[in-house]
Amino acid sequence: xxxxxxxxxxxxxxxxxxxxxxxxxxxxxxxxxxxxxxxxxxxxxxxxxxxxxxxxxxxxxxxxxxxxxxxxxxxxxxxxxxxxxxxxxxxxxxxxxxxxxxxxxxxxxxxxxxxxxxxxxxxxxxxxxxxxxxxxxxxxxxxxxxxxxxxxxxxxxxxxxxxxxxxxxxxxxxxxxxxxxxxxxxxxxxxxxxxxxxxxxxxxxxxxxxxxxxxxxxxxxxxxxxxxxxxxxxxxxxxxxxxx
Ligand SMILES: C[S@@+](CC[C@H](N)C(=O)[O-])C[C@H]1O[C@@H](n2cnc3c(N)ncnc32)[C@H](O)[C@@H]1O
Numbered sequence: 117x118x119x120x121x122x123x124x125x126x127x128x129x130x131x132x133x134x135x136x137x138x139x140x141x142x143x144x145x146x147x148x149x150x151x152x153x154x155x156x157x158x159x160x161x162x163x164x165x166x167x168x169x170x171x172x173x174x175x176x177x178x179x180x181x182x183x184x185x186x187x188x189x190x191x192x193x194x195x196x197x198x199x200x201x202x203x204x205x206x207x208x209x210x211x212x213x214x215x216x217x218x219x220x221x222x223x224x225x226x227x228x229x230x231x232x233x234x235x236x237x238x239x240x241x242x243x244x245x246x247x248x249x250x251x252x253x254x255x256x257x258x259x260x261x262x263x264x265x266x267x268x269x270x271x272x273x274x275x276x277x278x279x280x281x282x283x284x285x286x287x288x289x290x291x292x293x294x295x296x297x298x299x300x301x302x303x304x305x306x307x308x309x310x311x312x313x314x315x316x317x318x319x320x321x322x323x324x325x326x327x328x329x330x331x332x333x334x335x336x337x338x339x340x341x342x343x344x345x346x347x348x349x350x351x352x353x354x355x356x357x358x359x360x
Contacts, residue, residue: 122234123187125308130190136198142172145355148332149225149263156180157224162212162254163187163231167195167205174202180224183217185210212250215257222259229267230353232319236310240285243312248322255326255360264358266323270316270334271351277315280346285312302342316354327360 157180161169164184173182184207186192192207199205210216212231228250235246254264273280288310291298298305314322323329336352343351 121308121310122236123189125306126186126188127190128308129306130188130194136166137168137172139168139172139175142169143176144333145265146173146176146178148357149265150176150178152261152263153178153224158222158259159183159225159227160185160223160254160257162215162226162228162250163234164195164207165191165229167192167198167207169227169229170205171199171202174199174205180204182206183208183223185212185215187211213253215253221257222262223257224259224262225265226254226258226262227265227267228254229265230269232266232268233311233313236285236312240282240312243285244318244322247312247314248325251322251326255358258360262360264326264360266319266356266358268319268354268356269313269351270319270354271313272316272349274347274349276347278318280348281313281315283346285310319354319356323356323358327358330357330359331355332357 157178159170159173159180159182161182161184164170164186167184170182170184182205184192184195184205186195186207186209189209192209195207208216232247232250235243235250237243237246258264271280292308292310297307299307320329332355334352334354336350339348339351
């Protein structure tokens with residue numbers, strides 16, 4: 117969704133509990149990179165939601181300066197409450213494309229979870245471009261030996277992999293244009309939602325242009341009947357590490 121509509125969507129649905137992850141979820145991720153950094157680190161979490169990731173870092177005793185950026189004022193309000201007992205975590209309301217820091221500023225670790233599929237333009241090609249552009253900006257913000265952690269929804273299809281994304285992308289555009297409320301049909305079809313999902317190979321191809329990519333964890337979800345009809349073989353949440 118373009119800046120204003122994605123902001124409105126997340127400000128309206130900030131109370132949605134799916135944006136809260138428990139700290140155990142992050143342990144394998146933190147385990148993977150904790151040996152790479154010996155002292156205090158600078159961390160940037162883009163689209164940080166309720167701050168669960170940064171809170172998880174603190175709980176794992178990582179030290180340093182942690183910054184969460186999100187376009188949604190209401191989610192950041194939740195984030196501030198969520199980490200109110202922690203020092204060294206700051207939040208700023210901003211669009212990831214206009215980050216609130218100087219050009220020269222660098223981070224050891226940049227994390228972006230479930231944000232790319234919310235970057236929506238008029239068509240899929242332009243939306244894919246937005247994701248590539250944002251990832252390139254983030255890469256340029258990494259310090260030497262820095263790590264980019266990308267978490268996303270992924271799917272693998274039995275046939276015609278990219279057709280599934282296009283069906284979902286354009287169906288949601290039509291539903292919103294017609295101002296239909298289909299939450300009775302699927303609770304996650306919240307009014308105003310638009311998404312641009314990546315198939316696994318598509319996201320890996322984008323990330324390969326940035327550095328060396330390692331798939332860290334894959335959490336498949338149970339497929340619904342509708343998803344099976346759309347020839348999905350697997351879908352879920354995936355985590356990549358990109359080292360530059
Ligand atoms: C699905 S939520 C994920 C939140 C969190 N990263 C997590 O994994 O729980 C997507 C988040 O991205 C934020 N977001 C979407 N587009 C953004 C943008 N252009 N700039 C900054 N934040 C954005 C939303 O406000 C929302 O908090």
